[in-house]
Structure formats: structure tokens, C-alpha cells
Amino acid sequence: MENRNTHSAYVRELLTSLSDDKIPLIDFDRLKSWLAETSAILEGAQRMQQESDVLRQDYLGRIGGMVKAIAAANRHPDAWATALTYLESLPSLSASDLVEHYRKTAARFRDAFPTSFGPALDRTRGSRNLKDVSRCK
Numbered sequence: 001m002e003n004r005n006t007h008s009a010y011v012r013e014l015l016t017s018l019s020d021d022k023i024p025l026i027d028f029d030r031l032k033s034w035l036a037e038t039s040a041i042l043e044g045a046q047r048m049q050q051e052s053d054v055l056r057q058d059y060l061g062r063i064g065g066m067v068k069a070i071a072a073a074n075r076h077p078d079a080w081a082t083a084l085t086y087l088e089s090l091p092s093l094s095a096s097d098l099v100e101h102y103r104k105t106a107a108r109f110r111d112a113f114p115t116s117f118g119p120a121l122d123r124t125r126g127s128r129n130l131k132d133v134s135r136c137k
Helices: 002-017 028-073 079-092 095-112
Strands: none
Touching: 002 028, 028 079, 028 095
16 A cells, blocks of 8 residues: 555656656656556556456356346246346446355355255155265265
8 A cells, every 4th residue: 555655646746846847856767767667567457457357257147147047947027127137237346246246146046946056855755865975886
């Protein structure tokens, strides 16, 4: 955080120095050094933004798929309209809110499709007769 404050202070100082009567007072060696440092910072920020965009798109796709599946399984007449409205609001969320929505949607998805995450129950004998397949040889 201090680095940003230092950069902001220097930018303000440069802006003040760019008036016609103060241009000779600009320290061009310091300016050159600062521009090189700032360039590296901006390149790093751009890389992080690109990585963030990839993760954001992945989260949006995963949430979208789960919401669509839940809506398809839901028998409520407004399910698709509600799902579409919800999906349209997702891109405007912050990263932390998007992660929170992903967790909630994943829980709703597991509730809507419980057998896809565990062994299917034998309806004739109940769950007490299920075998643990990890112990079978």
C-alpha cells in the first residue's frame, strides 16, 4: 500500500512540476527510474488481470451450468426466468461475491442432484445393504 502512496505522491509532484515555470526543476533521472518501475508494475497488473479474467469466466461458466441444470430439474414455472435473471446479474459481482455465489450454487446443485455425488440407494433394500466399493477387491 505504501508503494501506491509513493507513486501517487510522485505523480502529483510531477503534475505540479509540469507548469511552464517549473519544468527545469524536474529530476529526469528520477523520472526515468520511476517510469521503468511503474512500467514493470503495470505489466504485472495486466498479467494478474488476464489471470483474473480466466478465473472469472470459469466461475461464470460453472455457475451458469449448475443454475441451468437446477432450473431444468425444477418444476416451478418461473424457474427459467429466475435463472436467466440471476445469470445476467453475475458478471457485475466482485470476485469475492462470485466465489460466495459459486459456493451457494454448488450446495444447491448437490441438493438438487444428490445421487450424482454418492452411491445410488437400492430402493428395494434400503441404504443399509450398500457395499463400500473402496473395500472390495
